[in-house]
Amino acid sequence: MVVYGAGSIGCYIGGRLHLHARVRLIVRPRMADVLLDRGLTLTDLHGYRQHTDGHQLDLGLDPHDAHAPLVLVTVKSADTAQVGAELAPVLSAGTTVISFQNGLDNAQVLRAALPRCTVLAGMVPFNVLQREPGVFHQGTDGQLMADAHPALARAAPAFASAGLPLDQRDDMPAVQRAKLLFNLNNAINALSDLPLREELADRDWRRCLALAQREAIAIFKAAHLPLAKLTPLPSAWLPAVLSLPDALYSRVAKRMLAIDPLARSSTWEDLRAGRRTEVDAIHGAIVRLAQDLGRQAPVNARIIEWVRAQEASPRTWTAAQLRAAMDASVSSDSSGV
Ligand SMILES: NC(=O)C1=CN([C@@H]2O[C@H](COP(=O)(O)OP(=O)(O)OC[C@H]3O[C@@H](n4cnc5c(N)ncnc54)[C@H](OP(=O)(O)O)[C@@H]3O)[C@@H](O)[C@H]2O)C=CC1
Numbered sequence: 001m002v003v004y005g006a007g008s009i010g011c012y013i014g015g016r017l018h019l020h021a022r023v024r025l026i027v028r029p030r031m032a033d034v035l036l037d038r039g040l041t042l043t044d045l046h047g048y049r050q051h052t053d054g055h056q057l058d059l060g061l062d063p064h065d066a067h068a069p070l071v072l073v074t075v076k077s078a079d080t081a082q083v084g085a086e087l088a089p090v091l092s093a094g095t096t097v098i099s100f101q102n103g104l105d106n107a108q109v110l111r112a113a114l115p116r117c118t119v120l121a122g123m124v125p126f127n128v129l130q131r132e133p134g135v136f137h138q139g140t141d142g143q144l145m146a147d148a149h150p151a152l153a154r155a156a157p158a159f160a161s162a163g164l165p166l167d168q169r170d171d172m173p174a175v176q177r178a179k180l181l182f183n184l185n186n187a188i189n190a191l192s193d194l195p196l197r198e199e200l201a202d203r204d205w206r207r208c209l210a211l212a213q214r215e216a217i218a219i220f221k222a223a224h225l226p227l228a229k230l231t232p233l234p235s236a237w238l239p240a241v242l243s244l245p246d247a248l249y250s251r252v253a254k255r256m257l258a259i260d261p262l263a264r265s266s267t268w269e270d271l272r273a274g275r276r277t278e279v280d281a282i283h284g285a286i287v288r289l290a291q292d293l294g295r296q297a298p299v300n301a302r303i304i305e306w307v308r309a310q311e312a313s314p315r316t317w318t319a320a321q322l323r324a325a326m327d328a329s330v331s332s333d334s335s336g337v
């Protein structure tokens, strides 16, 4: 199989699968140099550690190297259209493609570019951070999910042996929407400049996330779009749970705080690396859906602006400042300003 886009998720999933299946990573030259020089090291929060020498990895630098029966797409959302265009002349009819990306639209973008392929939506629940060049750490738990399809029968055992069992689902759009609620924290985590665990342990930051989630849940509800249940509690309860006082929250949401102390969101990683973030695919999805309904999503719209500003010139936010700015965006919106 091929993993297209060797960053945090691509290197981690591809690297773990590499011990159980033939895996080629499609890499940028910069990452190829890192992997050839230092090899690929994978660790997780439970003490897992794996190292592969660079020369043992199958690295491809050209889209034409992506010819395989199964292709996992692991680029950021802004690069999906380009990847679709690169893969269109390369993949044979009937190739299975899984989009292991955040956001709601990536699988659809790939389907439009690859009409002869079977494109499945995927979901990565866990966090992966590149701690140093070539060293990727899984900082939270969770099970990979993808659209159920008979074409996955051949690859599923390799995922299971690699310790990344694939939960095949019939409700991936609802899964992706529920995951998007968690991803609303990506930007807030980046603005906080704190590790995820520290940020989520603080009620003031959690209330910021709860505000963004409440708005998203209301828009999904208005659009009659259901949310899958990814935690023991229904997704629509998340804002109320996040708003609990710290002591209560840490008891009710034990699993949500089972995070490696150093883990940070992929948006934080993007900002730190000076890359474009995925705010348009994440918060933008809520803003666009609201517009389709003739409504507004001021909190999520403002978050896009604040992250864009952060991309241009970093500033440090406190939770109180962010919450006040969010409250102001809601009241200025409802007063028609
Ligand atoms: N990191 C995480 O914890 C999680 C991420 N996700 C999602 O997974 C997806 C991937 O995220 P992540 O791994 O963090 O992203 P990264 O930016 O770490 O990795 C993406 C990689 O793809 C490369 N790439 C982009 N375009 C091409 C192309 N046309 N050809 C070859 N390589 C290309 C990028 O290179 P370059 O940088 O040079 O452009 C980069 O190395 C995103 O949708 C993200 O939201 C989901 C769950 C958790």
Ligand SMILES: CC(C)(CO)C(=O)C(=O)O
Pocket (backbone or CB within 6 Å): 102, 124, 125, 126, 127, 128, 140, 182, 183, 186, 264, 265, 266, 267
């Ligand atoms: C795992 C999670 C929700 C938070 O880290 C994520 O998807 C990301 O960082 O992109």
